[in-house]
Amino acid sequence: xxxxxxxxxxxxxxxxxxxxLEAMLPYFVENFGNAASRxxxxxxxxxxxxxxxREQIAQLIGADPKEIIITSGATxxxxxxxxxxxxxxxxxxxxxxxxxxxxxxxLDTCKHLEKxxxxxxxxxxxxxxxxxxxxLEAAMRPTTILVxxxxxxxxxxxxxxxxxxxxxxxxxxxxxxxxxxxxxGKIPVDVNADGIDIMAFTAHKMYGPKGVGALYVRRKNPRxxxxxxxxxxxxxxxxxxxxxxxxxxxxxxKACEVARLDMAADTERIxxxxxxxxxxxxxxxxxxxxxxxxxxxxxxxxxxFKYVEGExxxxxxxxxxxxxxxxxxxxASLEPSYVLKALGLGDDLAHSSLRFGLGRNTTEEQxxxxxxxxxxxxxxxxxxSPLWEMFKDGVDIDAIQWAHH
Amino acid sequence: MAYSxxxxxxxxxxxxxxxxxxxxxxxxxxxxxxxxxxxxxRLQIEVDQATGLITDAKFKTFGCGSAIASxxxxxxxxxxxxxxxxxxxxxxxxxxxxxLPPVKIHCSVLAEDAIKAAINxxxxxxxxxxxxxxxxxx
Numbered sequence: 001x002x003x004x005x006x007x008x009x010x011x012x013x014x015x016x017x018x019x020x021l022e023a024m025l026p027y028f029v030e031n032f033g034n035a036a037s038r039x040x041x042x043x044x045x046x047x048x049x050x051x052x053x054r055e056q057i058a059q060l061i062g063a064d065p066k067e068i069i070i071t072s073g074a075t076x077x078x079x080x081x082x083x084x085x086x087x088x089x090x091x092x093x094x095x096x097x098x099x100x101x102x103x104x105x106x107l108d109t110c111k112h113l114e115k116x117x118x119x120x121x122x123x124x125x126x127x128x129x130x131x132x133x134x135x136l137e138a139a140m141r142p143t144t145i146l147v148x149x150x151x152x153x154x155x156x157x158x159x160x161x162x163x164x165x166x167x168x169x170x171x172x173x174x175x176x177x178x179x180x181x182x183x184x185g186k187i188p189v190d191v192n193a194d195g196i197d198i199m200a201f202t203a204h205k206m207y208g209p210k211g212v213g214a215l216y217v218r219r220k221n222p223r224x225x226x227x228x229x230x231x232x233x234x235x236x237x238x239x240x241x242x243x244x245x246x247x248x249x250x251x252x253x254k255a256c257e258v259a260r261l262d263m264a265a266d267t268e269r270i271x272x273x274x275x276x277x278x279x280x281x282x283x284x285x286x287x288x289x290x291x292x293x294x295x296x297x298x299x300x301x302x303x304x305f306k307y308v309e310g311e312x313x314x315x316x317x318x319x320x321x322x323x324x325x326x327x328x329x330x331x332a333s334l335e336p337s338y339v340l341k342a343l344g345l346g347d348d349l350a351h352s353s354l355r356f357g358l359g360r361n362t363t364e365e366q367x368x369x370x371x372x373x374x375x376x377x378x379x380x381x382x383x384x385s386p387l388w389e390m391f392k393d394g395v396d397i398d399a400i401q402w403a404h405h
Numbered sequence: 406m407a408y409s410x411x412x413x414x415x416x417x418x419x420x421x422x423x424x425x426x427x428x429x430x431x432x433x434x435x436x437x438x439x440x441x442x443x444x445x446x447r448l449q450i451e452v453d454q455a456t457g458l459i460t461d462a463k464f465k466t467f468g469c470g471s472a473i474a475s476x477x478x479x480x481x482x483x484x485x486x487x488x489x490x491x492x493x494x495x496x497x498x499x500x501x502x503x504x505l506p507p508v509k510i511h512c513s514v515l516a517e518d519a520i521k522a523a524i525n526x527x528x529x530x531x532x533x534x535x536x537x538x539x540x541x542x543x
Contacts, residue, residue, distance in 0.1 A: 309469055312473060315416055315469070316416075351440070351441075385445075386436065386446070386466065388467075402440065
């Protein structure tokens, strides 16, 4: 029996893996110690648990455990990584390069730094969502201290050419930061092979608990330091003070271990289901996949169904299927997804998009149900759509003078 | 955000979806909104030219559930009204009937605008002066 509702919003968050929960349970009531308590067994036990988890986290990304700075999540990681570099390397320069499709945690951090004297270049992306390496090269200046480009995009799943990006940054003496929230645990990420200096990621996107994440900060070639953004007890090598969230960290460690061991099998299974879904839904007339299909996360598909509006579309099945739309009909601004707009999609296509985010628990039965429900709703709403009628009558919709509200 | 039962009902069973002959002098067509804004409504009325009574109303809408529900409800209200009565339909009546939340009030405004645009289209086709309306409640 198919159990409803179906969850296809794994880019927003993931359910916790039962193996993760099991690992965490002893650290709430019995082993509750503060990992910074150096003088008794409660503290030692907590510290040991954290050290083990730190190894599990480091192993997933090919890092040394000492290079893992625990945070509350990726928003904090993005803030600490970017602001921390800006402060620490102020004497070297004030120029940061990022791109327009970054998460708000990166974009808004950069905007904040602009008020404090930073110069920020926001690279445009190409229509497939990838940045143009020649543009990056051209944007480098002697004062460039940081290149901040995400590993994989949260809305369309495209994977940026991080090796090439880090090589360009290195050549010009800048550090490379990446928000890898969507990539870590889903695809192989290796900080050394990829040339990453600083990297933010989080547990809850990879079947771990919410409220815990990590910032990878390179210790060798080069040795990187970030200025703490929170003052206090000097935890995490002085870069992030605050009592450690021991059960959360234990869960994060376990989630990393499970991801490392299951990644290959998960990817093979999930990408097949994603392809099945995408192939079926692109059979619908006037439907388009957003983002470069060859450089993309295995579990994401973002599709625009022209002439129907995303939120109206979701309403047709959101009792049974949970997913996201690039439409922002609910927001006061009425602005659709800035990521899709950055690809050069018209607002109408951006309003018409759905993001399917598959996960570890997604089944073929769920995908079959989704294909049917989405197809039926698209066809039904097109019968109701004046734009579809105009398209079918050969009216040039772009030539109409629309009254903007 | 949860939708009200009435919005869900109009979305699931929309009333009066369709197209009237826009070339006919007894039909008034209102096309409002813009694809870039995520809402386009086309509302049409068929008017008995002798009595001024609206004998039929149809809509097609590109938009969210609230936009679809607002236009569906508007067509229901229009049928059987005279043009003079239809002019008085206020967007806040739609908001109240459908329990639209504040972020969805613009959907009702669009429906009111569509009604007025359809009436004016009918008037201008029949040699009558177009009415000038005040701004609706936003």
